[in-house]
Structures are given as C-alpha cells and as structure tokens.
Amino acid sequence: MYTSSSILAVLLGTTLALVASCDVPIASEAQAKPLTREPRLDSNASCKECHKAVFSRWRSSRHSKAGRNPAFDFEYNSHPGKWCMGCHAPRSTADLKLTPARRQGVDCLTCHVQDGILHSRSRAPSSPHKTKAREDFGGPEMCAGCHQFNFPVLSPKGDLVRYTKQPMQNTFAEFRDSGSGAECIDCHMQRDGHRFPGAYVSEKVLEALKVDLCRDATGYQVAIENALSAHNLPSGGVNRAIVLSLESEENPSGRRHYRMERLYDGPVGARKKRKDTTLQPGAKATWKIAGTLLGLGKQERLILAAQFYFGTDPNPKAPKAKVQVFKRGYAAQDIERCELP
Numbered sequence: 001m002y003t004s005s006s007i008l009a010v011l012l013g014t015t016l017a018l019v020a021s022c023d024v025p026i027a028s029e030a031q032a033k034p035l036t037r038e039p040r041l042d043s044n045a046s047c048k049e050c051h052k053a054v055f056s057r058w059r060s061s062r063h064s065k066a067g068r069n070p071a072f073d074f075e076y077n078s079h080p081g082k083w084c085m086g087c088h089a090p091r092s093t094a095d096l097k098l099t100p101a102r103r104q105g106v107d108c109l110t111c112h113v114q115d116g117i118l119h120s121r122s123r124a125p126s127s128p129h130k131t132k133a134r135e136d137f138g139g140p141e142m143c144a145g146c147h148q149f150n151f152p153v154l155s156p157k158g159d160l161v162r163y164t165k166q167p168m169q170n171t172f173a174e175f176r177d178s179g180s181g182a183e184c185i186d187c188h189m190q191r192d193g194h195r196f197p198g199a200y201v202s203e204k205v206l207e208a209l210k211v212d213l214c215r216d217a218t219g220y221q222v223a224i225e226n227a228l229s230a231h232n233l234p235s236g237g238v239n240r241a242i243v244l245s246l247e248s249e250e251n252p253s254g255r256r257h258y259r260m261e262r263l264y265d266g267p268v269g270a271r272k273k274r275k276d277t278t279l280q281p282g283a284k285a286t287w288k289i290a291g292t293l294l295g296l297g298k299q300e301r302l303i304l305a306a307q308f309y310f311g312t313d314p315n316p317k318a319p320k321a322k323v324q325v326f327k328r329g330y331a332a333q334d335i336e337r338c339e340l341p
C-alpha cells in the first residue's frame with residue numbers, strides 16, 4: 001500500500017547537512033567550470049547560480065507556489081497544522097509565518113536532497129555533486145507521496161489524527177490501475193521540464209480533453225473523451241471542476257452547463273461520495289442538450305467552451321480561479337449530424 005506517510009517520512013527526514021563551502025563560482029547551465037568543492041546543498045537559492053533554466057521553470061510551476069498560493073493560504077490559515085506543510089512546503093515549520101522555506105513550497109531540496117546528499121536518476125560526468133544515482137528517483141511512487149492520500153481527521157491544531165477510507169486525491173491509484181506504460185514524468189516533464197504543467201496549462205488539458213459537437217433530431221450532443229491513458233480527467237483534488245458550456249450567441253441566457261468533478265459530503269471522518277463525473281482513462285461521456293433552450297434557428301451561432309475552475313469551495317470568501325481551456329464558435333447549419341449508434 002502506498003501511504004503518503006511512508007514517502008513523506010523520507011521527505012521530512014531530510015535533514016540538511018551543511019556542506020562547508022560558501023563562495024561557489026557562478027557557472028552557466030551545463031558548462032560549469034570544474035569545481036574543486038561540492039556546491040552547498042542547504043539553500044534552495046544557491047541552486048539557481050548554476051541551474052538557471054531549471055530554476056526559472058520551477059519558479060513558474062505550481063510546486064514553487066504550493067506554500068503561498070491564495071487558495072492554500074486561505075484554507076491553511078483556518079487550521080495551520082503540520083499536516084498541510086508535509087506536502088505544500090515540507091521544509092517549513094507549521095505556523096502562520098510566511099517563512100522563506102514556506103515561500104519556496106516544494107523546492108529543489110524537497111525533491112533532490114536527503115540527509116545532505118543529492119539524489120537524482122543519474123549523475124552527469126561533469127557533475128560537481130556526489131550524487132546518489134537511483135533508478136527509482138522521480139518515479140510514480142515518489143510523486144504518490146504527495147499526490148495520493150485519503151481525507152484526514154485533523155486535531156484542532158491541524159495535526160493528523162488519522163486517515164479515513166475515502167480518497168481525497170487519487171491520482172496515483174488511478175495511474176496504477178490504468179496500467180499505463182508511461183511514468184508521471186514522461187508526461188509532466190517531457191517538454192517543460194521542472195514547470196510540471198497540469199490543470200492550469202490549457203494546452204496540457206487539451207492533451208486529455210477531446211470534445212465534439214453534433215446535431216440530432218431534438219438538439220445537440222457533445223461527445224466528451226478523456227484521451228489520456230494514465231489518470232482521470234480531472235484528477236487531483238476535490239476542489240476543482242471542468243465546466244463545459246454551450247450557448248447560442250443570440251440567446252446567451254439559455255446557456256447550458258456540464259460539470260466534470262468529484263464531490264463528497266457528510267461529516268469529517270465519514271465522508272461519502274455524492275457525485276463523480278470525472279472520466280477514467282480512455283472513458284467517454286455524452287452530454288445531450290435540447291435545442292429549443294438555445295433558441296435553435298438555422299442562422300444561429302453556437303459557442304462551446306470549457307473552463308477549469310479552481311476553488312469550488314462554496315464559502316464565498318474562498319479564493320477562486322479559472323482558466324479557459326478552449327472556446328469554439330460554430331454556425332448552426334454547419335454542425336454535422338450525429339451518427340446513429
């Protein structure tokens with residue numbers, strides 16, 4: 001069983017031994033001068049001196065924002081416990097202060113340094129580090145440490161009392177059950193490296209979300225597919241939804257919506273799944289829309305769009321964000337007829 005605690009224990013066990021070297025020469029990516037001393041591994045900022053490109057990609061990733069994004073801050077401030085920091089900024093202390101370590105979120109040291117030793121999948125011949133090369137580095141189990149966990153029961157201080165049986169985030173289990181031959185990093189690092197693009201990057205979402213519009217006797221049908229072989233669409237937390245909308249340009253008040261999300265309700269410790277319209281790997285769904293609601297007419301123009309909503313918490317004060325995945329216009333008379341099943 002992959003519990004987050006086992007892998008987190010490894011991550012949290014990361015004591016950062018100080019390496020006695022301060023003035024590290026500045027070298028450009030991949031053409032560092034031969035070094036006589038190992039670069040220090042106790043400061044995330046110091047990695048930037050030599051790994052500029054990696055650093056700036058990481059800066060634009062969600063990992064770098066994990067300890068300080070507005071949605072996280074809002075929730076964390078109401079129960080500032082150690083549990084949250086274990087995944088959102090594992091090198092930081094559990095209090096409300098925005099310490100430098102918390103600002104860094106899931107940083108270079110979180111993933112690469114354990115007990116003062118640099119870990120990676122391989123070691124470059126030119127590397128100044130005494131790298132421990134591990135084939136399993138960056139494998140799905142490492143990601144699972146933070147990307148797979150059940151709803152917790154927390155103490156008033158926000159510390160973990162126990163996990164319940166319902167998954168709060170299920171990405172690794174979905175991946176494992178899919179039998180996908182790819183690894184997480186094959187898809188999440190292949191082009192943009194340490195930017196780890198996901199739901200906030202519309203081009204990434206379009207790799208999974210395939211949508212087709214056709215016309216039938218009563219109105220329209222939207223065929224929705226998760227073209228991804230690896231995990232659900234959407235995956236991740238219960239605080240997000242993909243919302244498709246179809247409207248007629250002439251009659252926007254008749255707009256119709258279709259939500260893809262996973263919802264739970266019930267008391268803490270005994271949550272029950274209420275709704276799950278996420279699509280499993282390769283799965284399809286059909287959304288039928290009666291045409292009259294759109295003011296159906298031969299000349300009308302239709303707009304089909306998808307938005308990714310983040311922070312679907314009903315609390316009106318909770319910060320919300322949305323990203324437009326696509327918006328397409330159609331002239332009604334050009335929309336193809338749906339094939340009969």
Ligand code: HEC
Binds near residue numbers: 040044047108119122
């Ligand atoms: C003085 C320059 C320098 C500093 C500072 C530095 N590195 Fe490196 N690092 C290199 C060079 C050179 C390589 C060889 C590969 C390359 O050229 O990118 C390398 C390789 C690596 C690798 C790949 C494994 C290996 O050994 O080939 C990782 C991971 C890595 N560094 C992480 C870090 C982290 C994390 C930090 C900050 C704690 C850091 N580095 C600081 C120069 C540096």
Ligand code: HEC
Binds near residue numbers: 048056059106137194
């Ligand atoms: C979420 C975990 C994670 C974080 C955060 C992270 N890395 Fe990595 N890093 C990886 C993985 C996974 C690989 C790929 C292993 C492979 O395929 O060789 C990797 C590879 C590398 C490499 C070698 C290959 C390359 O892309 O150049 C370097 C150098 C490196 N990381 C430096 C850094 C630095 C510097 C930071 C902080 C700015 C950082 N990493 C943050 C997980 C992480």
Ligand code: HEC
Binds near residue numbers: 069072090106185201
């Ligand atoms: C130490 C915990 C930790 C580890 C290890 C980790 N992640 Fe993350 N990851 C997070 C957190 C926390 C976020 C959410 C950041 C935010 O949005 O506030 C995140 C966000 C992401 C996102 C963006 C999700 C989105 O909303 O678009 C992707 C993709 C991702 N991680 C992939 C990976 C992969 C692949 C690995 C393994 C190589 C990995 N992560 C390892 C904690 C971790």
Ligand code: HEC
Binds near residue numbers: 183186205232236
């Ligand atoms: C075959 C490619 C592929 C593999 C393998 C893969 N992902 Fe993804 N992942 C994507 C795509 C494409 C998206 C954007 C669509 C989406 O949101 O599901 C995504 C989205 C995500 C998100 C954002 C969650 C969401 O849907 O809102 C997270 C987190 C994530 N992946 C983590 C992982 C982890 C962890 C693994 C391995 C256990 C993994 N992914 C394996 C392609 C992949």
Ligand code: HEC
Binds near residue numbers: 087148169239310311
């Ligand atoms: C076991 C790891 C883990 C723990 C513990 C954890 N999270 Fe997360 N959290 C994640 C990952 C991974 C993501 C990114 C995937 C997603 O958002 O779908 C995330 C996403 C989030 C987001 C959404 C970020 C966004 O804007 O998209 C919020 C808010 C959040 N977490 C708050 C918290 C709070 C508050 C706590 C403590 C009560 C906490 N988390 C504990 C792993 C964790």
